[in-house]
Amino acid sequence: MAKKPSASQIRMLKAIHSHGDPFAHCRRMGDYGGADRTLLSLKRRGWLDWGGEELTTEGRALIGAAPGDGKASIPDMLRAQGHGPSASKPARMP
Numbered sequence: 001m002a003k004k005p006s007a008s009q010i011r012m013l014k015a016i017h018s019h020g021d022p023f024a025h026c027r028r029m030g031d032y033g034g035a036d037r038t039l040l041s042l043k044r045r046g047w048l049d050w051g052g053e054e055l056t057t058e059g060r061a062l063i064g065a066a067p068g069d070g071k072a073s074i075p076d077m078l079r080a081q082g083h084g085p086s087a088s089k090p091a092r093m094p
Helices: 007-019 029-044 057-063 074-080
Strands: none
Touching: 007 029, 007 057
């Protein structure tokens, strides 16, 4: 029988689904240390892919998310914010 997810695991799955960022729910510095271990536990249980960017089918089922809904993956999110190779940036003035 699969282990029941903790409140922290559910919170992180929802953050990944809603924001595309596993640390979106962190508010204080101390939150990040625990969140790092939570992220690893999600990967080990198969609820998050090993790249840490996409929920698996099992992960989506835990939070009641349908395949294809939610935010884009982290690389897509960064490109949309103007980071990465496909970002169009104005030329620098010398």
